[in-house]
Amino acid sequence: MGILLPLTMVASFFACLFFLGQFIWVRVRNKPKKRFGTWLIVANLIMFGAGGLYGQTISSSSQQTETSQISKKGSHSAAKKKADATAKAESITAAKKASKAxxxxxxxxxxxxxxxxxxxxxxxxxxxxxxxxxxESVASEQSKQAADESSRVVASQAAEKSSQQAAQQAAVASSNAAAAAQSQQVNSRPVYITATGKRYHFDPNCRGLNRARSVSQTTLADAQAQGFTQCLFE
Incomplete structure (x- = not known):
């Protein structure tokens, strides 16, 4: 816009000069030469006026351009400040959001x-x-197993002891029975005694009986019961 206006004014100025020249040319050809100086003065005045108008127009246009540039600079500066303020506010807001986040x-x-x-x-x-x-479960189970094992061992020991006692009793009974049988067998063994002697003899041909007048046979038990003792020669 700042360049278009001066170009338009320059074109208008040259157009005025062109039409003024045509007008002067026509007037010079059609009128006497005495009026040529007058028309030349008029033409110069018109040209000076046009030049002054053009100068004022150019000056006004320059001022408008400078004013426009200043205004643009001011608006640009204001826009920049506004943009800076907006960016700063957005930065602060973003920082607050980031801090909050x-x-x-x-x-x-x-x-x-x-x-x-x-x-x-x-x-x-x-x-x-x-x-x-x-x-606790393992300990309880182990304790139960230990108690069961202890009971089993006690029962086994008791059974073994009872078995041993029974065996011992059986052995004693057998021994007693054997001793009794042997004692009975011994007690029932035949011995020989005399009416006047105090000894019993197992052998009827014992030399202790050589002087006896009569010899009688009895059992060992009976002889011992009567107070007879064993012969010293046997």
Missing amino acids: SSISQAKAASLSIERSERAESESVRAESISIATS
Whole structure:
């Protein structure tokens, strides 16, 4: 717009000069030469007037251009300041949002950390409870097994002792029976005694009987019951 207006004014000025020249040329050809000086003066005045008008127009146009440029610079500066202020406000808003987001993120992270810690502690307590329960169960089972084993050992020992006692009793009974049988056999063994002697003899040909007048046969038990003792020669 600043370049178009001066070009338009220059074109208008030259157009005026062209028409003025044509007018002067026509007047010079058609009128006497005496009026040529007058028309030349008029033409010069017109040209000076047009030049002054053109100068004023150019000056006004320059002022308008400078004013427009200043206005543009002012508006550009204001727009720049506004843009800077807007950018600064947006930066502050973004910083506040980032700080708020960071605070929220930190709070969430802290909450998540606390939740994980509580969950881990709960899992640890649960695992410990399960371990204690398992240990108690194992201990109870081992105690039960130990008690059963002890009862079994006691019962086995009692049975073995009873068996040993029974065996001992049977052996004693057998021994007693054998001793009794042997004693009975011994007691029923025939011996020989005399009416005047005090000894019993197992052998009827014992030399202790050589001087006896009469020899009688009896059992060892009867002879011992009568007070007879064994012969010293046997």
